[in-house]
Amino acid sequence: MTDEKINLNISAQYKKRAEKVIPHLTGTFSRAATSFIENVYPLYIQSGNGSHFTDVDGNEYLDYLMALGPITLGYNYGIVNQAIKDQLDKGILFSLPHTIEVELSELVCKTIPFADMVKFEKSGSNAVTAAVRAARAFTQKDMIAYCGTGGVWHDWQAAMVSRDGGVPKFNEDLIKIFDYNDSDGLEQIFDDNPNKIAAIVLEPTQFEEPKNNFLQKVRKLADQNDSLLILDEIVTGFRFDLAGAQKYFGIKGDLVCFGKGMSNGLPLSAVTGTSEFMKTFDDLWVSSTNNSETLSMAGTKAVINEMKEKNTIQHCWKIGKILFDGWNKISEKNNINAKMTGYPIRMDLRCFNNSGSESLSMKSFILQEMVKQNVFMSILGASYICYSHSEQDVEKTLQSFENVCDIINTKIENDDYQKHMDGSLPKTIWSMKLPSIKKHN
Template identity: 45%
Template sequence: MKINERSLKQSEELWKEAQENILSGCQLYSKGPETHIQGVSPIYIDHGKDGHVWDVDGNEYIDYDMGLGPILLGYQYKAVDDAVIAQLRRGMGYSLVAPEEVEYAKLCVKHIPSAGKVRFLKTGSSATEAAVRIARSYTGRKHIIRGEYHGWHEWTTAAESVRQGGILPEARKFIHKFDYNDLAKVEEYFAAYPGEVAAVITEAVEVEPPKDGFLENLKELCHRNGALLIFDEVVNGFRFSIGGAQAYFGVTPDLSTFGKAAANGMPLSIVAGRKDIMEEVDR
């Protein structure tokens, strides 16, 4: 079927209703129609199977986004769905912990190089915020040097130039942004705030690969200045290796965060780190 032969009528009608009832029209800007080709891209998905999705108008597509990253194994992956359904039948949201928590934690510690201990959360944004708070508590410092997108919370969005409503002006003093592979910029920040930087947080790999020695030199620079290195693996974790991009590139950070593919779309994220750093949470 040619693009101009498809109907998007139901998608477009739903979008009009959404704009009247939902702030910004949807729950996530990157899923909204403004980020896709309007009039060409579907807006609402009815169901998915493996790597394909069907919109509310019945059109079939290959989904290259896969839920913006979480659906690593494909939609309706039987082993995952069967486990989720089985757990629902046994109950959920217990008042106490479940044994599966221990089982999954042991797998993380076994496979993720930076995982001396782990802590589970629900979203990638919560995981990166937790890692930053742990780093600040452990070092007793306030300043954070950050890479690209690390979630929507105040500590990171304070470094942006858009959507600043509700961000405290003083929060901007403690967050400093650099472009991936720009080690010189990170050095400038360390020079400008000597003894004040708690951590550098960056994705281990972005659209562009790390330059030769970038990750190794970044880690050395952090430790030379008494700061921690945090790898945000919410997007790339478990894609390069079961141990994450850190295992693939052979550079172990002090802390790291995982999400999205950690549970094939279920709400789960992970903070992993050295035992002595992670135990700061209990102090």
């Protein structure tokens, strides 16, 4: 171990340039410098390859954030790159549909359960928003019951979070929040708003496993109340299983939305479902010039075929389990309450101090010391496994964590983690503004 700082001079120069021309430094809050530890974490990336990226100062990192989740195969993945290059020679966008749209739609329908039809969008937020509009049009109802991590940022959803500027106030009245594994809370929403709920929007899982037949109860409540069940599989899709969380958990969605991992970083998302619901889009203004862009479709077709041929998701579960179990074993051995939770393919590091309180400073210190060893993990976000992660990557990561545990046992006294920080703690991006509905007593 060495206390020598990683050179981040060029990163700092780019940050100064960005401050003059880009609001909050970048187009995505979660990528901004304030989401990490400034002066310790790199700020700008030059290139990526496999499970690693290289920053603008030439430092190479083993990455577990994976572009906020979309990288399921790996950076600079050859087969996907080649598919993009081949399509580039034919053209990017046209005055009529390209055949690749039909071919990719057929492939998605063959891959995803209950998918008769597909509508492509360019982001996860767009896809879920489109599904909500279809549900409202189909049911002729306006209200939404929502349970998720808040990853849908258009007006209907942004009304419930702290960054709600510019969102009409009336949207708050159209959203009702319930907690994961709380089917009683969802039932109360229906009791309080009879015949008003157009759809339940649900992430099939976040980091918590479903309990007491929660998902089946949600499905039943949707059916009993003539509401649609929209599954937000932007994160779970093409990561938990090739056929998504629908297959993994055995639940059927009426409209199911995909993004992130289906395209290995390309800007493409999708709404799928049975013809009964998908035909609603025939009459809706859900349309965009760039939805039919062909490079993303060609690349996505290559991604899905590669996943099928190489059984890439099984590899991710295997590698992830080695990291997940190994990390927690080291934590226990060193009597440090810094455990990986969630699933081996999508983990959440949770850290608790000696008084049992969750500690951002402890987590930040651990990951500060990890990034100094060129292992990059997000402090505010999840850790993801991609197909390019190897057992050697995991060995390096676990050895780095062992080194951090040694530092903690040598230097840290009375939970004084913040005293040993080399930069400021990351700033929370948003918080849930509306309360969750609970069953009335």
